[in-house]
Amino acid sequence: MTSTYRPQGVYSPVLTPFNADLTPAPDRFVRHCRWLLDQGVGLAVFGTNSEANSLTVAEKSGLLDTLLEAGVPPERLMPGTGACALPDTVELTRHAVKAGCSGVLMLPPFYYKGVSDEGLYRAFATVIDQVADSRLRVYLYHIPPMSQVPISLALIDRLLKAYPGIVAGVKDSSGDWSNTAAMLERFQPQGFDVFAGSENFLLANLRGGGVGCITATGNVNPGPIVNLYQRWQEPGADELQKGLDATRAVFAKLPMIPAMKAAIAWKTGRNEWATVRPPLIELNGDQRTQLQQQLDGVGFVLPKADLLA
Template sequence: MSDSALAGVVAASITPVTADFKIDIQRLRTHGEHLLDCGCSFISTFGTTGEGASFSTAEKIAALTELKAQGMEMGRQLPAVMTPSLDDAVESLLAYGRLGCRAALVLPPFYYGASEAGIAAFFDALIARTETQTRIDLVLYNIPQLSRHRFTQPLIARLIERHGTRIAGIKDSTGDLDNGLMLVKSFPQLRVFTGDDRVLPVLVRNGGAGMIGGMPNVFASELKALFDNPNDAAILNKQARRIEAVDTHGSLVALKAALAHYRNDENLATAMPPLLALSREERAMLVELIEQTGYRAAA
């Protein structure tokens, strides 16, 4: 699986946590196995939906190490690097390579208003300090609304020119179809993913690789069906309504609330501070909106 094509529906997994805010390994494993059984190609742990910026590098590596020890197929893992610290990014990338993960989803260094040259320098240093020990593929994570930085066409071209096939793909979480299509056209050597269900069908019809997103946490089977049948307007309409419901109720905490409801497991609703779980009233409103789309049971 380690050499398998980067394509399909990649679930940006939520991270179950315990009452004392530790990663709940058993629930994470059970959830990941369920997502793969529902047709997801890969699991992306510890990204935005996985609250990756709220856990330490050591916690995330320890969790993935334990998942491997318990028999999880690491060649179907695409964990995120969510840190502005070069040392932490290096440590993460080396661990992901050592564990046999398929690729790493890498956020640009946030906090400082870095120039494109500065972001390129960060990737230069990250690759220089790891390439003798791992050649794991890198997938760029374009989410400027949170990272404050955009992977522009010139910046991507610069990284490919310097690092070639190490830059294997990009996740575009802008929700901008035109930007996704530009990426497909400009960089045919990259696997281009969207983070938005509503962009998925057109992107796939135009050569995109698929999606890396949070909605498969609850709707994996439907999104696999949409990936396989990108002209299915009925599925697209339902998913558009569902993503609107989730986004208006807190995004990842809404996904956790929906999972807690449909799996009958309140532990799944717990979020890492500073995020807070939905109230009972908020969850009821969310579930009502989801069920208005015809959804009744976990996918």
């Protein structure tokens, strides 16, 4: 049964560890998820930085089952379920709902570009209608820099009217604060929850009535991000935000997924953590040196790194 828990706070698109043969490494995946939960971070498994679109539906379903069998609370899971093929989205979404996950993060079908709001409405509506479960909570995933398929305010408005309570919120990874602010102003009074797509906008989002962030670097810098979420109304919140921005900027200078995996490999001494699935490639030696030096420069630590080894 699905919990009535309403996701809020800091979530991270959990990195997917791979073995040398490029198969997922379930044991390390579970350890990483437990490590994040221990620091107050929710699990947006199968997001962009999870290399989700390099995973099959069967792999994602299997990893989700592995987490549940390991005792990870389903209400702290918000799996990414959006895919180009609607039957894949329906299958994974149905699986997540039956597992008791508190919500799903849903990309639009992203291969075809220049599609209309009507087409996108039909895509989301088809999934909701075919899953046909009142427990479903959809969090729309707006990430036009990657998908090139934006989710407009007009589309959100239409979906909210057609599926009140089921269309529950959004992750705005546009990188455009004015767009996030418009979502907050227009939809937050209707109980529609807005997550910023990066901790860079966490403080502004909370001040605007948003509920938190779903952020890549929650994988490697969870404690300070959660700290700001907990203390955003206290004096000094702006300085905490600046600290988060400085650490994020180091990772952002390099390909984000390989950089985060390289940081974990460095701090745990487990080189297999650096493995990514093609077409991504791991950082080269110069890039790893740059990353380590600059992370040292901002005082980066990975607490209890032995738990990830």
